[in-house]
Amino acid sequence: MSSDRKLTPLGEDFSAWYNEVVLRAELVDYTPVKGSLVIRPYGYAIWELIQGALDGMFKATGHENAYFPLLIPESLLAKEAEHIEGFAPQTAVVTRGGGKELEEPLVIRPTSEAIIWPIMAGWIQSYRDLPLLINQWANIVRWELRTRPFLRTLEFLWQEGHTAHATQEEAEAEARQMLGIYRRFMEDWMAMPPVTGRKTEREKFAGADRTYSCEPMMQDNRALQAATSHNLGQKFSRAFEVKFQTEAGEHDYVWSTSWGASTRLIGGLVMTHGDDVGLILPPKLAPIQVVVVPIYKSSAERASVLEAAERIRASLDRNVRVKVDDRDTLNPGAKFYEWERKGVPVRLEIGPRDVAAGQVMVVRRIVFGDAERKVAMGESEAIAMLEGLLETMQAGLHERALDRRERNSYRGLKDYGEFKQIMSQSGGYIYTGWCGGEECESKVKDDTKATIRVIPDPEFRSDDAPDKCIACGAESTNEVVWARAY
RNA sequence: CGGGACGUGGCGCAGCUCGGUAGCGCGCCUGAAUGGGGUUCAGGAGGUCGCGGGUUCGAAUCCCGCCGUCCCGACCA
Numbered sequence: 001m002s003s004d005r006k007l008t009p010l011g012e013d014f015s016a017w018y019n020e021v022v023l024r025a026e027l028v029d030y031t032p033v034k035g036s037l038v039i040r041p042y043g044y045a046i047w048e049l050i051q052g053a054l055d056g057m058f059k060a061t062g063h064e065n066a067y068f069p070l071l072i073p074e075s076l077l078a079k080e081a082e083h084i085e086g087f088a089p090q091t092a093v094v095t096r097g098g099g100k101e102l103e104e105p106l107v108i109r110p111t112s113e114a115i116i117w118p119i120m121a122g123w124i125q126s127y128r129d130l131p132l133l134i135n136q137w138a139n140i141v142r143w144e145l146r147t148r149p150f151l152r153t154l155e156f157l158w159q160e161g162h163t164a165h166a167t168q169e170e171a172e173a174e175a176r177q178m179l180g181i182y183r184r185f186m187e188d189w190m191a192m193p194p195v196t197g198r199k200t201e202r203e204k205f206a207g208a209d210r211t212y213s214c215e216p217m218m219q220d221n222r223a224l225q226a227a228t229s230h231n232l233g234q235k236f237s238r239a240f241e242v243k244f245q246t247e248a249g250e251h252d253y254v255w256s257t258s259w260g261a262s263t264r265l266i267g268g269l270v271m272t273h274g275d276d277v278g279l280i281l282p283p284k285l286a287p288i289q290v291v292v293v294p295i296y297k298s299s300a301e302r303a304s305v306l307e308a309a310e311r312i313r314a315s316l317d318r319n320v321r322v323k324v325d326d327r328d329t330l331n332p333g334a335k336f337y338e339w340e341r342k343g344v345p346v347r348l349e350i351g352p353r354d355v356a357a358g359q360v361m362v363v364r365r366i367v368f369g370d371a372e373r374k375v376a377m378g379e380s381e382a383i384a385m386l387e388g389l390l391e392t393m394q395a396g397l398h399e400r401a402l403d404r405r406e407r408n409s410y411r412g413l414k415d416y417g418e419f420k421q422i423m424s425q426s427g428g429y430i431y432t433g434w435c436g437g438e439e440c441e442s443k444v445k446d447d448t449k450a451t452i453r454v455i456p457d458p459e460f461r462s463d464d465a466p467d468k469c470i471a472c473g474a475e476s477t478n479e480v481v482w483a484r485a486y
Numbered sequence: 487c488g489g490g491a492c493g494u495g496g497c498g499c500a501g502c503u504c505g506g507u508a509g510c511g512c513g514c515c516u517g518a519a520u521g522g523g524g525u526u527c528a529g530g531a532g533g534u535c536g537c538g539g540g541u542u543c544g545a546a547u548c549c550c551g552c553c554g555u556c557c558c559g560a561c562c563a
Contacts, residue, residue, distance in 0.1 A: 005512085005524060013557095015556090015557070016556090016557085019556080030555085034554075034555085086562095089561075089562090090561080090562070111563095140563095142562070142563075144561080144562060144563095145487070145560080145561060145562080146559090146560090146561080146562090151563080152562070152563070156563075158563080224563090225562095225563060226563085227563090228563075260563080261563090262563060263563095264563055293522095295521065295522055296521070297520075297521060301521095330521095330524090331520075331521050331523090331524080331525060332521065332522065332523070333521085333522085333523035333524050333525080334523085334524045334525090335523095335524095336522095336523050336524080337523070337524050338524090340523095349522065351521090351522055352522095353522080354522090361522075449559090486562095486563085
């Protein structure tokens with residue numbers, strides 16, 4: 001039966017396609033708890049690669065990892081007014097422990113500001129203790145009404161950075177620096193180029209002074225808020241009494257930031273690069289970059305083919321994540337489909353004919369330009385070119401994603417009717433003028449489901465940005481980027 | 487939480503209108519052959535039909551209630 005072997009085509013039903021890909025590429029599995037998913041070994045391996053890369057970037061900029069607890073006394077969460085207002089509806093709360101009602105309910109962290117700041121307050125007395133640069137890798141729980149694998153689940157994995165600074169300028173620089181790190185990670189590792197910028201008041205983090213965001217475009221032309229960085233000003237330090245003595249001997253509240261990225265990034269990876277066959281992984285984040293599929297008939301052939309496969313694996317092993325698929329239970333064609341569905345960038349096929357000729361068949365998961373998908377190559381030649389090929393594919397995926405984003409971006413639009421038409425059909429990023437009024441944001445959202453993703457950073461702004469608000473026609477204060485989002 | 491669709495071996499589904507004790511494909515197990523794009527044959531295991539109640543001699547099928555999943559919305563990383 002071939003019907004359940006093929007995926008729903010991406011262009012036919014993007015949601016169905018996405019769900020099928022994450023399940024059939026063995027990234028996730030469902031559990032008895034609604035909206036709470038297992039990340040399977042193959043999916044978790046991608047997360048570990050993401051973690052490794054981001055963690056290195058954080059440490060290179062002076063951050064240290066720590067771990068704060070899962071449970072937060074309800075009263076602490078309530079200390080920052082905007083924060084509790086924003087998060088209270090989404091929290092899970094523990095009311096019993098050890099068989100008794102608790103005197104004070106404990107909130108399962110929806111984010112950790114409220115437990116981190118009361119504790120870090122004790123670590124800071126003087127300007128000499130600043131900046132304090134902490135990151136943690138953790139799980140958090142937000143009681144979402146509607147969930148989707150990776151994109152929105154009850155529990156998810158993320159990292160959250162929390163920093164304290166002596167001045168507003170330093171905190172702002174930190175928030176911007178971390179946004180830049182996320183952007184660079186998305187471009188260099190994920191091949192998922194975001195538009196970056198600042199969130200509007202309506203869209204910012206609950207309790208932040210300013211929120212910055214990375215917003216890559218998915219293949220259905222919707223935006224994914226893929227990482228955020230917040231300048232919290234002194235809101236949290238005032239709420240949690242985080243004070244320090246300045247060089248001049250005065251007392252002041254610290255200036256803080258927080259910034260985070262989650263397993264949602266994996267969903268972004270799927271929706272940015274996948275196709276009708278399944279997942280396509282950028283080589284830098286592929287748990288298996290090269291899979292070797294041996295092909296043989298007799299046991300004599302099996303021995304010589306596996307020997308050659310092992311030789312190739314060993315010579316690639318130092319610089320490439322390579323796996324020999326020596327399972328005897330599947331025929332080669334079935335393995336081809338499986339590894340393509342799982343997004344492995346390069347496959348090497350090696351059979352008796354190849355062993356005899358000292359060659360291998362090099363097959364690419366995706367082809368750019370006029371390259372051949374499948375080419376026979378001398379064994380040592382293939383080994384020598386593979387690293388370069390992986391780099392080429394990484395670059396090709398980035399270029400393709402960037403090109404798609406820009407092709408589906410609209411600039412200089414002044415007519416609201418046209419705006420509505422684009423949003424109701426293809427969707428995409430629309431750059432327009434905006435008066436700064438929340439009423440106009442609401443109106444556009446009601447009309448089109450699109451929201452302001454960001455007030456874009458300078459390098460994303462249009463030369464010919466319209467000077468009137470798209471919704472009300474009043475003088476524009478900022479160019480903004482609209483899109484429907486996840 | 488509002489609107490829609492759907493819950494039947496691991497997965498995808500048929501059977502339900504017109505009640506009679508469950509079937510197909512894939513997968514799985516055993517064996518043999520096969521192996522350069524989802525291989526074939528033979529044999530085999532596996533289901534109290536989402537849960538609870540009701541009607542009936544008899545319920546996957548009819549009735550009531552509940553739970554869950556997916557899609558579209560509201561909320562949100």
